[in-house]
Amino acid sequence: MLDLIDTRAIRLVANAMRHDIIDMLERSKSGHPGGSLSAADAMATLFFSGVMDFDRDNPDDHSRDRFFLSKGHAAPVLYATYHQLGWLSDDDLLTLRQLGSRLQGHPDCHACPGVEVCSGSLGQGLSVASGCALGLRVSATRAGTLPARVYVLCGDGEMQEGSNWEALMFAAHKGLDNLTMILDLNNLQIDGHVTDVCSLGDIDGKLRAFGWNVIRVNGHDIRMLHEALYRSKSTTGAPTAVVMETIKGKGVSFMEDQVGWHGKAPSAEQADRARAELDADREKIEKEV
Amino acid sequence: MADGKKHATREAYGKTLAELADEGIDVVAVDADLAGATKLDAFRDAHPDRFVDVGIAEQDMMDVAAGLSLTGKVAFTGSFAVFATGRCYDQIRNTVCDSNLNVKVCPTHAGITVGEDGATHQALEDVGMMRALPQMTVLVPADFNATRAALRLAATTYGPFYVRMGRLPVSQVYDEGFSPEVGHAYVLREGTDVTIAACGVEVGEALAAADALADEGISAEVIDVFSIKPLDAGTLLVSARKTGRVVSVEEHSVATGMGAAIATLLSENVPTPMHLMGMRTFGTSAPVATLLEHFGLDAKGIVRETREFLAEWS
Numbered sequence: 001m002l003d004l005i006d007t008r009a010i011r012l013v014a015n016a017m018r019h020d021i022i023d024m025l026e027r028s029k030s031g032h033p034g035g036s037l038s039a040a041d042a043m044a045t046l047f048f049s050g051v052m053d054f055d056r057d058n059p060d061d062h063s064r065d066r067f068f069l070s071k072g073h074a075a076p077v078l079y080a081t082y083h084q085l086g087w088l089s090d091d092d093l094l095t096l097r098q099l100g101s102r103l104q105g106h107p108d109c110h111a112c113p114g115v116e117v118c119s120g121s122l123g124q125g126l127s128v129a130s131g132c133a134l135g136l137r138v139s140a141t142r143a144g145t146l147p148a149r150v151y152v153l154c155g156d157g158e159m160q161e162g163s164n165w166e167a168l169m170f171a172a173h174k175g176l177d178n179l180t181m182i183l184d185l186n187n188l189q190i191d192g193h194v195t196d197v198c199s200l201g202d203i204d205g206k207l208r209a210f211g212w213n214v215i216r217v218n219g220h221d222i223r224m225l226h227e228a229l230y231r232s233k234s235t236t237g238a239p240t241a242v243v244m245e246t247i248k249g250k251g252v253s254f255m256e257d258q259v260g261w262h263g264k265a266p267s268a269e270q271a272d273r274a275r276a277e278l279d280a281d282r283e284k285i286e287k288e289v
Numbered sequence: 290m291a292d293g294k295k296h297a298t299r300e301a302y303g304k305t306l307a308e309l310a311d312e313g314i315d316v317v318a319v320d321a322d323l324a325g326a327t328k329l330d331a332f333r334d335a336h337p338d339r340f341v342d343v344g345i346a347e348q349d350m351m352d353v354a355a356g357l358s359l360t361g362k363v364a365f366t367g368s369f370a371v372f373a374t375g376r377c378y379d380q381i382r383n384t385v386c387d388s389n390l391n392v393k394v395c396p397t398h399a400g401i402t403v404g405e406d407g408a409t410h411q412a413l414e415d416v417g418m419m420r421a422l423p424q425m426t427v428l429v430p431a432d433f434n435a436t437r438a439a440l441r442l443a444a445t446t447y448g449p450f451y452v453r454m455g456r457l458p459v460s461q462v463y464d465e466g467f468s469p470e471v472g473h474a475y476v477l478r479e480g481t482d483v484t485i486a487a488c489g490v491e492v493g494e495a496l497a498a499a500d501a502l503a504d505e506g507i508s509a510e511v512i513d514v515f516s517i518k519p520l521d522a523g524t525l526l527v528s529a530r531k532t533g534r535v536v537s538v539e540e541h542s543v544a545t546g547m548g549a550a551i552a553t554l555l556s557e558n559v560p561t562p563m564h565l566m567g568m569r570t571f572g573t574s575a576p577v578a579t580l581l582e583h584f585g586l587d588a589k590g591i592v593r594e595t596r597e598f599l600a601e602w603s
Contacts, residue, residue, distance in 0.1 A: 066359070109388050116359060117390070121383040127349045128384060131356020131364075135317075138338065139360055163380075166349035 006049065007222045008285055013084055014044035014222075015282045018251045019275060020080035020093055024103070026271035028096040031105070034261040035155060036077035038186040038219065038246040043081045045225040046151060046182070051233075053148065059087055059114040065148050066116055066132055070125020071155035071184065072106040073263065079103050079112070087113045123161025125152045126181060130171040133179040133239075147178045149233060154181055157189030160198050165210075171239045172211030179239040180232040181212075184219065186248035190262050207241045219244030252277055290433045291465050295458035298489070299397035301436035302454060303331030306365060309444050310336045316444055317357050319343060320367030321350045326456075327367040327397045347372045351380035351392070358391040363444050366392065370399035370412035370453060378418055385449050386424045393443045394419070395452040400540030401584060402457035402490050407574035417545020419451040420518040426471055427518035429453045429539075429547070431492035434463040435515060442471055453489060455540075457577050460493045462513065474521035476528065480510035483599055484528045484535045488514045488547050491538040491586065498591035505592075507599065517547050520554055529561045534602055536564045536595050540586055543567040564598040566591065 017040045025031040046052055046067070055061040069078050079096065082088045088102065095101035102112045106120025117128055129152035140147035158164065171179055185203070187194045194200060207214045213235045217224040225244065232240035248262070249255030252274040255266075266274060290296050306329070309316045319341045324330045333340040341357075343349045347368055354364035366373060373396035374381065385392045396415075403411045420427045426448065430436040436454055443450035462477065469475065477492070478499050487495035492513045499509040510528055514520070529535050535555065537548030548565035555561045568584065581587040585594060 117355065117384055118387040119384075121379050123348075124352050124380060124384055127352030127380075128356040128359075130349075131319075131353035132359045133356070134341065134353070135357040135360030135362055138317075138362075163346075163348040163352070166343070166346035167352070170343050170346065170349050170353065 008288060010044050010048050010222045011285050012282065013048045014040045015278055015285065016084055017044060017077065017080035018278050020083050021076045022252070022266060022271050022274045022278070024076050024079065024093050024096040025265040026268060027094055028098065029265045030097055031076055031265055032073040032263045033076070033255055033266065034188060034248040035071060035074045035184065035186060037250045037252060037255065038248045039074055039077050039153060039184050040080070040251065041220045041222060042153065042182055042184070042225055042244060043077050045222050046229060047081050047085060049226050051226065051229040052151065056085055063148060066150045068116055068125045068129045068150070068152040069107055069119055070152050071122065071158055072120030075103070075105065075107050078107055082112070082114050122155070122158040123163040126154060126164050126167035126171070129179060130167050130174070130176060133171070133176045134174055137176070137178060149178045149180065151180050151182065154183050156183060156185045156187060156194050156200060159183070159200055159203070168207065168210040168212065175237050176239045177236050180229065181239065181241045183241055183243045184246055185243060186246045188248040188257065188259050188262060192259055204243055207243070211238055213238045213240040214243060215240065216243045216245070219246035220250055251281065290461065293461070295460055296433040297456050297458045298430055298433060298436040298454040299328045299456055301433050301440060302328045302395065302397065303333070305437045305440040306332040307335040309441065310339055314363060314444055315361060316363045316365060317341065318365040318367060319350050319354045319357065321345055321347050321372070323368050329367050347376040348380055351377040352384055354392045355380070355384045355388070355390050364392050365395050368396050369410060370396040370415045371410055374412065374415040374418050382422055386422045389424045389448055391447055393450045393452065395440065395443065395450070395454065397454040398456050399453045400455060400489065401568065401572040401580045401586070402455050402540055402577050404577040404580060405574050408571040411572035413542045413568045413572065414545060416453060416517060416541050416547060417549070420550060425449045425451055425518065427451045428471070428516055429488040430515060431489060431513050432459055432462045434461065434465055434467050435469060438467055438469050442469070446471065455490055457490055459490050462492055462496070469515050472516050472519040472521055474524045475513045475515060476510065476524065477513055478509070478511040480508040480532065482508045482532060482534070483595060484510045484512060484532045485538060485591065485595065486512045486514050486525065486535060486547070486551055487538040488517065489540060491540060494581070494586065494588045494591055495538055497588035498595065501588060501592045502595060505596070507596070509595065514547050514551070517550055520550055522554055522558070525551060525554060526559050529555055529559050534562050534599060536566060536591070536598060538566040538586065538591055541567050543569060562602045564594060566594055
């Protein structure tokens with residue numbers, strides 16, 4: 001469990017990541033802020049609270065836990081995470097979506113350290129993560145060791161892709177308990193609210209019916225996220241879905257729950273307003289006892 | 290195989306993967322409920338720990354293979370060519386090829402020689418889809434021994450491969466020692482009047498056609514275009530310069546297949562009159578021999594169309 005200081009440290013990392021996201025998008029004049037901001041707290045918790053086992057000095061370490069960003073359009077939150085880890089430089093952040101950049105519009109495993117596969121075409125990360133989890137289990141069984149874990153971040157709109165349901169069946173059938181899906185329920189997709197466009201209905205019930213262990217959390221509550229992710233590590237016999245309720249655009253008031261901010265960059269003036277809000281948030285966190 | 294009997298190229302699949310695993314190569318196979326038909330059952334039975342069946346879910350099949358490849362395994366996939374490419378093209382394009390993963394797309398039941406199952410099960414666009422993809426290597430072996438060699442090449446060469454197999458038993462073209470290379474075509478019969486470039490099951494038909502054409506005084510050079518991507522530009526251009534006329538034969542759409550690839554090569558280097566034989570419509574149900582005759586893709590059809598083509602360009 002985390003004590004208050006640890007929680008605060010992770011909230012500060014998430015705050016810095018949100019800053020990075022705004023800076024990157026303002027500069028590139030394109031990209032996806034909404035789904036990046038909604039996932040920032042989960043990404044900060046996953047990478048900075050000791051949930052994932054990896055070598056910060058060596059992103060390619062053979063024994064690492066793996067992370068897959070299935071909702072590849074949220075690339076800015078991945079780049080912000082890697083920037084905070086030191087895998088990307090300040091200068092890298094200025095090159096998002098530009099020719100020759102490590103920061104392609106959607107994650108590119110050839111360009112950017114830490115990226116396992118190219119992603120961006122929705123509905124694929126869960127299958128890839130399942131295959132990877134199975135492969136790690138096979139290798140670990142042969143070696144007589146414990147398998148590394150696999151984490152995959154999916155979007156709620158993305159769950160409309162039928163291929164995900166093939167993967168859900170497969171992962172449960174194989175009992176892939178070294179697999180954790182983090183599902184970002186921000187309830188917005190390009191055409192509107194997910195519940196209006198094509199609702200996922202009782203997503204927790206559906207996932208359970210498919211044989212998954214399901215934990216519902218507030219996706220902006222670090223303590224809940226941390227506890228759920230830790231619990232997923234000790235669950236046996238089934239994969240775990242951490243279903244997190246989030247607010248798309250979280251942390252920037254004028255972007256929150258606004259469909260228009262799915263794939264639009266802020267102007268200089270809007271970016272300044274966003275940064276002012278994030279700075280105020282940071283000061284508030286720092287003052288907490 | 291050196292038993293002198295006809296064998297389908299698919300018969301090599303499971304057997305070859307089992308050999309490779311026995312030799313210490315870390316191969317795995319992911320099929321989609323067709324292990325008996327794809328002949329991956331021989332691999333499943335020999336190495337159950339290396340075989341994964343995802344059920345009838347080709348998109349999952351392809352990306353599970355992608356994930357397995359990320360853990361150091363050489364990941365082969367199964368299913369029929371029509372489903373193993375079309376149903377999961379996005380997975381092949383955006384995950385396997387864009388990420389340059391060590392995934393081997395090796396389906397069976399390609400082309401019209403599927404026979405009775407008819408149009409929905411006869412892949413006619415698969416080679417075109419695969420050869421359009423950066424990183425992808427495309428091999429279409431002509432017989433059992435060539436298929437075994439193609440699978441071995443795929444397993445031992447890093448990166449995405451497409452190996453196209455069929456269900457029709459075909460005569461042996463190559464002996465057991467055949468060790469082809471990526472990017473190579475093989476001149477099986479030399480000739481001076483016309484080049485017949487074929488792949489897969491059409492290689493045997495082309496050889497039979499060349500025999501018949503010889504009886505009419507036409508000297509046909511027969512080339513097995515084993516590697517469609519990359520193409521063997523040297524062999525094909527030398528032959529086209531020599532004969533001055535090229536017929537291509539394949540059980541695939543002429544719009545995007547081997548013939549189209551050769552036409553592009555020739556038009557950029559040695560513009561040569563060509564006649565493209567293959568499919569221009571969907572297939573249909575019938576026994577295989579009937580289908581080959583119906584679509585003019587048997588030896589007789591090749592003889593007839595070659596004769597007419599040569600008369601037109603004499």
